Amino acid sequence: MEISTALVLNAIVAGLLLGGFYAAVSVGISISFGMLDVVNIAHPAFIILGSYVAYTVHERFGIDPIAVSLVASPLYFLLGMAIYRIYYLCFERRGQESLRGLAFFFGILFITEVTLLLIFGVDYRLVETSYSSTTLRLGVVDFPLRLVVPFAVSMAMVVGLQLFLARTFFGRAVLAVAQDQLALRLMAIDPVRIKEYAFALSIATAGVAGAFLIVIQPVQPAIGREYIGLVFAVCVLGGLGSIWGTLLGALILGLAESFTSTFFGPSWAPAVSFGTLLLALAFKPSGLLGR
């Protein structure tokens, strides 16, 4: 098989752009699962929810979906706070979070998905923005703005989150909450409050990432499931609780998927993320940049 340089270069660029988007999708899991030990397998459902919110507002008022999601992020934050409140009262406080907490989030995933299905039906929805069909060319390499804009915003979001978590008092408290709750209490901080805000933050990132998703590709309620494997693969591969690791893992998976669909066909792409996840779990559960 002859492989042209242009094809490889395009696959690399597409993979990196896709990887940036994957980082935005997974950074929330990196916070909730990696730092707080809350196994939120319903995370992708909130991404799809964000997609549909962006879609609905765009249809009605013609506002750019990414702008919509940034404005709506406080609402996602409140939603996240409410969910964590329930989760804490029903599971964490009783010490039953492992099995029943998982089942709880599994149920939330289903409820969100089916509710969206009942409202919007099974049709694929896509948002056409002013930049959707523009493509910049640099030599032989294509830069479709449909991917570049979400990439840029998600990079800003991920880097911003990392700075926020590493530099502020709240951020350090989040990092501390998984390690030593007693120490936090001694500093007169309520660990539950910290976890609540941090979890809400993770849901807010999911909602925002949902807007990127619907700019990049058409969305249907059930596609959230495809992202379950992806988000966990990215976090486990990069190392739990490390935002830089998440970014690295996302870029690797983006490249891997882009190469698979270029050279083997897109129907194999889902196997890449889940296969990577299985291998990472089986052989290097601590990840590339794990603590």
Place this chain on the structure above:
Amino acid sequence: MRNRVFAPITLAVAIAVIAAGHFVANDYFLSAAYTVLQFVVLATAWNILGGYTGYVNFGSAAFFAVGAYTTVFLHKWLHAPLIAMIVAGTLVAGLLGLAVGYLTLRMRGVFFAIATLALAVVLNTFVVNWDYVGGARGAYIILPREVPFGLPRYIHLLYAAMALMVAFALIVARAIQTSVIGRGLAAIRDDEVAAECSGVPTLRLKLFSAAVSGALMGMAGTTLPLYLSYVEPSAAFNLSYAVNSIAMPLIGGMTSWLGPLIGAVLLGTVQQVVQVTVSSAWNLLIVGVLLVVFVTVAPNGIIGWVEALRRRAR
């Protein structure tokens, strides 16, 4: 009750259920009953690993589909008889279960759950790309014209087969639960390190329960292609099998064989009614809502709730 007594009674009940099917004039009711029975097998099977041992398996659909696709494969290759396809599907899914059991070596709790979810998607992708069994297009299974044992229609045969599978699954689940194996599994569920320290052969027990659980789930799937007479990956790997096989034991109660049975009959029947009277999307919503309500309000299921009531009455 001793298992030697329990087994004949269960079989007798199953035969009575099969015989009752002969008096049902409407095929729809048989097909609805078939679906409920299939969920009983799935829930009972899931509970052996999930409830007794404490390892949450999100990949029930994968085992179920492995059973279904073994049937498709054997049907296309050899036109094998029904019983051979059931046995083969059970064995193949059991092997997959054994492999999943090895995953528990390195992964505990949450990681195991996520890995099983990943496994389902990987297998799904393989089947989508495997042309011999139909790939993404799916495969048609043409039912034989003659129905054996002088049964009126083919659905009667499938219904009978599923009722026998239910009996088999319940007998196996109860035998495991009441034996020394069941106590070992419960020890692993409560504290794996402590179990290991007190001499429970944890690895062997986990492998055993994963294999049995997988095999029974695969068994439930073997008749699916004949039931639908057409399978495609999204039907066989449907996530609703996974959510149902978790929700049913949780709602019924996970510590005994009776829990999944109660949960599956209850939830399965509700779903069938809703599917006819409202719509099929609503029935999944109901499963999701019931799952969330039960884990938050009655974490030990109906059985745990009844036991608590009885204790209070005393």
